[in-house]
Amino acid sequence: MESLLVEQFRGDVENLPAPVHAASLARLVNDRYTWETLSAALRRPELRERHPIGVPRKPRCVATDFLHTIPSRRPMTVTLPTYDQVVRLPREFGPLVVPPEYEDANGHMNIRHYLDLGAEAIDTAFRRIGLTDDYRATRRQGFFTAEHHLRYYAEVHVDHRVSAYFRVVERSDKIIHGMALLVDDTTEVLANTLEVVAPHVDLTTRRVVPFAPDVAEAVDRELAITEQVGWPVPVCGAMGIRAQRDRAGR
Incomplete structure (x- = not known):
């Protein structure tokens, strides 16, 4: 090795x-x-x-084009949104009743299902933006996931109802930084977040390329909607879009 x-x-x-x-x-x-x-x-x-x-x-x-991790050793204080704040976002997935097969040996939902449900929420939001199978077939472009970060805030158990939401954090001309938020509707808490950095890629050359104007406009509309909720996104602080961070002096 x-x-x-x-x-x-x-x-x-x-x-x-x-x-x-x-x-x-x-x-x-x-x-x-x-x-x-x-x-x-x-x-x-x-x-x-x-x-x-x-x-x-x-x-x-190709990873060198779109991995935009910002090294940081400073501790971060994360303020979590409440259940009522999260559910003001457009719901992307759910409510789903957690089935018995999702349970692991520790008596709660296994980690892989948090990832699956968050990914489903992101995929739904991206389809609304216009990134469909037809888009990939006709334009030969799509999104890759360059990096993701999972955080767990509350246990989810069998027979609980869960729903997933999505927020755009920021964008450049080639990259979307976003977050899926999974809530437990039974206990009314934020259970998990899935933070992603997703570059826009030419599927023929496998290289990162800028958004077309219509995609950029759709992403901006999504960003405007999610910014109206009035609470900060609980980002991990170790990933994002470098250009925006550099301009902010972080």
């Missing part, structure tokens, strides 16, 4: 197996442990002989 990590930082990522390619993404999303592993590997004499590359170069990978 270490030798493959060295290869990927030489820029030869196109033919690497998927797990190793994921490791290259981890570095770009602020995984300091991957970087430390690589640095240690470069100090090993036997690896230096096989890979005399010196300082790792920027990987030749």
Whole structure:
């Protein structure tokens, strides 16, 4: 694995197996442990002989176009919206009664279903923006997920009713930063958030491209709607769109 990590930082990522390619993404999303592993590997004499590359170069990978993690070690205070605040957003999914098969060994809904329900909410919102199967087929463009962050705030149990909502946090000319919010309608609490950075991609070249004007207008309409709710999005603080953050001095 270490030798493959060295290869990927030489820029030869196109033919690497998927797990190793994921490791290259981890570095770009602020995984300091991957970087430390690589640095240690470069100090090993036997690896230096096989890979005399010196300082790792920027990987030749589409991820470098759209991963916009902002390294931060400062603690953040997150103010969570109330149930009543969240449900003022357009509902994207639900209400769903949690079935028994969603339960895990700990007696609550398994983590993978939080991700699935949040992803369903995001997909519904993106279809409303116009990013449908027809859009992908005719324009050969779509959205990838470059990065996501899950947070869990309350347990959800079998037979509880849940619903999912979506907010656009910010956008650039190529990227949407958004968040799905899963609420427990039975207990009336925010249960989970799924924060995503989604770049707009040419499906032929697999490169990040700007939105068409009609898509940009649709995203702005969505942003205007979600900004009317009057409460801050509980973002993690470790991801976002770099240009906006730089202008804000963060």
